Amino acid sequence: MFELTEDQQAVVEMVRDFATTAIAPHAAEWDETKHFPVDVLREAGTLGMGGIYVREEFGGSGLSRTDAALIFEELSKADPTIAAYISIHNMVVWMIDAFGNDEQRAQWVPQLASMEALGSYCLTEPGAGSDAAALSTKAVLDGDSYVLNGTKQFISGAGVSSVYVVMARTADTGSQGITAIVVPADAPGLSFGPNEKKMGWNAQPTRQVIFEDVRVAVANRLGEEGSGFGIAMKGLNGGRVNMGACSLGGGQAALEKSIAYLKSRSAFGGPLINQQSLLFDIADMDTELETARTLILRPRTLWTVAPGHREVVRHGEARRHGRRFQRGEQSHPVARRLRLLVGIRPREDCQGPARPPDPGRQQRNHEAHRWTARRRA
Incomplete structure (x- = not known):
């Protein structure tokens, strides 16, 4: 039987109190009205839930994956929709923290870990939902920038998030030709499709993310080209x-x-x-x-x-x-x-x-x- 440490018990109680008071009473209304509670997410960020297993150097909580599982279970008891989005957001922050350089981490991690800025993960495409190696969104190198064209599908937080971690093709070499690029929400040429009609999960927006000649600096690339x-x-x-x-x-x-x-x-x-x-x-x-x-x-x-x-x-x-x-x-x-x-x-x-x-x-x-x-x- 897995026994919680005193610190883990304290974390679980804190998250349970937050979920019970700030999320659960409103979950039905949020789902019915398709309301994305950004203010509540920011409150979660102040409690350390925006960068759970991100290093503390730039504002992360520095907790373990086990701690994260305990947190997501408690959040999901109140509303699986909000818990799932916070999980996706944490994945985005972790990617930048784990694979970004110090400049990238200093630029993006603090605002994401606090959830003052929200993140979305852009992998799925209309024709390549689960086959990540077959994605077709392209990023063409042009001087000191990449020019992105393509469409991502079913992206949680799309249209609200400030930061998009995008998997794009930089070479026609299968899985070895995919590169991870951070795209800010205000990049010219970035647009979004209508909110998807879903059977549940209506308290988080799910939309297409559309790239039409979106120019992003090479400095926004995570890791080496082809490591995406x-x-x-x-x-x-x-x-x-x-x-x-x-x-x-x-x-x-x-x-x-x-x-x-x-x-x-x-x-x-x-x-x-x-x-x-x-x-x-x-x-x-x-x-x-x-x-x-x-x-x-x-x-x-x-x-x-x-x-x-x-x-x-x-x-x-x-x-x-x-x-x-x-x-x-x-x-x-x-x-x-x-x-x-x-x-x-x-x-x-x-x-x-x-x-x-x-x-x-x-x-x-x-x-x-x-x-x-x-x-x-």
């Missing part, structure tokens, strides 16, 4: 563990709401919680979630840290576990059982334990498509 694919994959390895924690938090919230509902609803001469067959469902839900939590919180087998703060997957284990739990395999059946337990009435007004409709459905397809991940594994 490795940067992207390292970012996704950690992001999948984060999304696993988000799925876990959503599933845990579904379990707790199920228990509360069964205690309050009476039928067959007493509370439904007294029905043994329903208790079997509760036991199965709890077992699935505890299994997921155990594997996500195995810090010594998930990550090792190489020089330069660049985290490396150990024996592929983090990649496999991250893919499994990122795609919501544990929270999805828990949410499905929840819908069966509470019936249709709470769904009619989108209130009560049936909201969100499914905390795991979106996570199952986030951070790379599940079948593509299986093939690569």
Whole structure:
């Protein structure tokens, strides 16, 4: 059994208090009105959630990946949508901190770590959703600048973020021809498509990011030219563990709401919680979630840290576990059982334990498509 240290317990309690008071009471309204709570994100930044596993030198919190998983689980209990965006934002900040030079880190990390500026990760394209090596957005070198042309699809935070970490093709050499470039939101030629129509996750904007002769200084390149694919994959390895924690938090919230509902609803001469067959469902839900939590919180087998703060997957284990739990395999059946337990009435007004409709459905397809991940594994 994984036991929290005193510091970790303090972090969890702090995040739980914040999520319970600042996020949970508004989650249904934000989803219904498609409101992206930038002010709440900045408040999260003041608590250190904008650069959780980023070095402290430029404003990061300097915590571990295990600490991050604990944080994302608590945030996701309140709202998986907001938790998922904060996870993506942290991936952006980590990429700049891990692969940027000192000038780049000093320029971008402080404002991102505080969440005064928000970040988006631009990898997915209309024709290359999960095949990162096949992306077609181009960055052509022109003097001391790159000129970008292309379209990125399903980008969380698009249109609101100030910083976009973009994976673009600088050479026709497959995965070796991809370069990571930081694009500021005010770059001429940068525009955005309409907000996507989604089944959930409406409290964060998801739009196309369109590049039309966008000129960016070579100084905005992260790492060497052609190293972008490795940067992207390292970012996704950690992001999948984060999304696993988000799925876990959503599933845990579904379990707790199920228990509360069964205690309050009476039928067959007493509370439904007294029905043994329903208790079997509760036991199965709890077992699935505890299994997921155990594997996500195995810090010594998930990550090792190489020089330069660049985290490396150990024996592929983090990649496999991250893919499994990122795609919501544990929270999805828990949410499905929840819908069966509470019936249709709470769904009619989108209130009560049936909201969100499914905390795991979106996570199952986030951070790379599940079948593509299986093939690569």
